[in-house]
Amino acid sequence: MRKYFILSLLILCGFVFTAWIQVFNEYDPVPIPPSAQRLGGDPQKGYEYLTTGDYVKGGVPYSSFVMGLGKDKRNLLQRDGKNENLPFAYTAVTASNGEILVAPNCLQCHAEVFNGELILGLGNTSIDFTQNDKMNIKNLKTLESWLKLTAPKKYQAAKSFIEVAKAIGNNLQTDVQGVNAADRLAALLVAHRDPVTFKWNDTAQLDIPGEVIPTDVPAWWLLKKKHAMFYNGFGRGDFGKFLGASNLLTVVDTSESAEVDSHMPDLLAYIYSLQPPKYPGPIDGQLATAGEKVFINNCSKCHGTYGEGGQFPNLLIPAAVIQTDSMLSKSNYSNPQFVAWFNKSWFTQGSHPARLEPFDGYLAQPLDGIWATAPYLHNGSVPTLEALLNSDLRPAYWSRNFDKPEYNYDQLGWVYKKQEQPGKNVYNTHKTGYGNYGHSFGDRLTPEERKAVLEYLKKL
Numbered sequence: 001m002r003k004y005f006i007l008s009l010l011i012l013c014g015f016v017f018t019a020w021i022q023v024f025n026e027y028d029p030v031p032i033p034p035s036a037q038r039l040g041g042d043p044q045k046g047y048e049y050l051t052t053g054d055y056v057k058g059g060v061p062y063s064s065f066v067m068g069l070g071k072d073k074r075n076l077l078q079r080d081g082k083n084e085n086l087p088f089a090y091t092a093v094t095a096s097n098g099e100i101l102v103a104p105n106c107l108q109c110h111a112e113v114f115n116g117e118l119i120l121g122l123g124n125t126s127i128d129f130t131q132n133d134k135m136n137i138k139n140l141k142t143l144e145s146w147l148k149l150t151a152p153k154k155y156q157a158a159k160s161f162i163e164v165a166k167a168i169g170n171n172l173q174t175d176v177q178g179v180n181a182a183d184r185l186a187a188l189l190v191a192h193r194d195p196v197t198f199k200w201n202d203t204a205q206l207d208i209p210g211e212v213i214p215t216d217v218p219a220w221w222l223l224k225k226k227h228a229m230f231y232n233g234f235g236r237g238d239f240g241k242f243l244g245a246s247n248l249l250t251v252v253d254t255s256e257s258a259e260v261d262s263h264m265p266d267l268l269a270y271i272y273s274l275q276p277p278k279y280p281g282p283i284d285g286q287l288a289t290a291g292e293k294v295f296i297n298n299c300s301k302c303h304g305t306y307g308e309g310g311q312f313p314n315l316l317i318p319a320a321v322i323q324t325d326s327m328l329s330k331s332n333y334s335n336p337q338f339v340a341w342f343n344k345s346w347f348t349q350g351s352h353p354a355r356l357e358p359f360d361g362y363l364a365q366p367l368d369g370i371w372a373t374a375p376y377l378h379n380g381s382v383p384t385l386e387a388l389l390n391s392d393l394r395p396a397y398w399s400r401n402f403d404k405p406e407y408n409y410d411q412l413g414w415v416y417k418k419q420e421q422p423g424k425n426v427y428n429t430h431k432t433g434y435g436n437y438g439h440s441f442g443d444r445l446t447p448e449e450r451k452a453v454l455e456y457l458k459k460l
Contacts, residue, residue, distance in 0.1 A: 029302065029315040030359065032227040035237050038265040038352055046263075046270030050106060051077050054093040055260045058161030058250030059103035061154040062092055064143055076118040088118060095157035103161075106246055109180060109217050114277070114372060115407065121274040122372060123217025125380060126402050129174040129181040137169040161250050167192060167202060172212065175434070176427050177402055179214035179380050183328070187338050189248045195345035198251050206337045213327050213433040216380040218365060219373055221274040225312040225366045231378040232329040233316050233363035234356045240264030241347045241354035254346045276369025279458040281409050291456030294449045298441065302364035306460050318361040324377055324438030332358035367460050374413035381429050381436035384413025385457060389442030389450045395419070396436075399426045412454055
C-alpha cells in the first residue's frame with residue numbers, strides 16, 4: 001500500500017512540475033536564432049534599385065498620373081528623367097509595350113519627411129489608408145473607362161495594375177490616417193495568387209478576415225540588428241525574399257520574381273548601411289548618463305545595450321508579459337491560411353529560403369533612433385515616448401495634424417490633441433487592434449527616472 005502511495009505522489013509531483021514549466025515558459029522570453037543572409041551586395045546599386053528600379057512593374061500611365069496629381073517640383077531624391085517630376089514614393093517604369101507607367105515603390109511605407117528633410121528608412125506614419133486615399137476604386141474605374149476609349153495602348157500597359165487594385169482596394173481601409181495596412185495588403189495579394197506560380201485569380205482563393213489590423217512600420221536601420229523581420233518576429237530565413245515580396249502587386253510569374261530577387265543582396269546592403277538620424281536638439285549629458293544607468297537596470301534585458309560593445313538580444317516577448325494589443329500576433333493563428341500559403345510558396349524554395357514562424361507575442365525592438373519614430377507600439381497607438389514610459393498619460397482618443405506635423409521635443413513625439421470621444425480622423429484606442437495598453441514597465445520608475453531615461457534615449 002505504501003508503495004502505491006509513493007508512486008501516486010511521484011505522479012502528482014510530475015503533473016505539478018509539468019504545469020509549473022508550462023506557466024514558466026508562458027512568461028519566458030524566447031531568443032531568435034540568427035539566419036544566414038546574402039551579404040556582400042553593393043549599397044549604391046541597392047539605393048539605385050530602390051529609388052528607380054522596376055520591382056513593381058505595373059502602374060498607371062505617366063500622363064494620367066501627372067494630369068491627376070500634377071508634377072512634384074521638390075524632387076527630394078534628386079532623380080532625373082521622368083522620375084524628376086514624381087513624388088519620392090513613385091517610380092516611372094516601362095511596360096512591355098513601351099508605355100511609361102508610374103508604379104508605387106518601397107518608399108510608400110519606408111520613408112518620411114521629418115522637419116523638411118526626407119529620411120529614407122524611417123517608417124511613414126503619415127500614410128493614408130482611409131477612404132480619403134486619392135487612388136481609390138472610384139478613380140481607378142473612371143481612369144479605366146477613359147483609357148479604354150481614348151488610349152487603348154496605355155490601357156493594355158496599365159491593365160494588370162488596375163485589375164489588381166480594383167480587386168483589393170476596397171479591403172484595405174484603416175480607421176485612421178497614419179497606421180499601415182501592409183499586413184492586410186499582403187494577405188489580399190496572396191489570397192488571389194497561386195503560391196507556386198504566382199498566377200493571379202480574379203476571385204480570392206483564401207478566406208479573407210473582415211477586420212483590418214493596423215500596424216506601424218519599423219525603421220529600416222534596425223534590420224541589421226535583427227534575426228527576424230516584422231513586429232511579431234515571424235519572418236525567418238532570407239530577408240531578401242521578404243523585401244522582394246512587394247513584387248507580388250503586379251508580378252506575372254516566378255521568373256519575374258527571380259529577376260527581382262537577384263537585386264535583393266544589393267538592396268539589403270543599402271538597408272544595412274542606413275544610420276538613424278541624430279537628435280537635433282541639445283542633450284543634458286549629466287541627465288542622460290543617469291538615464292543610461294536606469295535603462296541598463298530596467299530595459300536592457302529586452303532592448304539591449306548601446307554604444308561601443310552594445311549588444312541586442314533578439315528576444316520574443318510573450319503576450320502574457322508584454323500585454324500589448326495582441327490582435328496583430330494572434331491574427332497569424334486565427335488566419336493560418338496565409339501562413340500556410342507562404343510556407344509552401346516560391347519564397348521557401350532555392351538556396352536562400354524564407355519562412356513564417358508565428359509567435360504569440362512581439363519582438364522587443366532595437367531602440368536606435370527611437371526619438372524619431374513616433375508614434376509608438378506596434379500599432380502606433382501611443383503618440384509620445386513620454387506616454388510610452390507612463391501609461392497614465394496615454395490618451396484614449398487623440399488626433400494630430402498631418403498637413404502641418406509638429407514635433408514635441410519635450411515629450412519626444414508628435415504634437416497631438418487629446419479628444420474626448422471618437423470621431424473622424426481620431427485614433428480610437430478602444431477599437432479592435434488599436435489598443436494602447438501594455439508595455440507598462442515604465443510605470444515602475446519614478447518621475448525623475450523616467451525623465452532621465454527620455455534624455456538618454458535622445459542619444460541612441
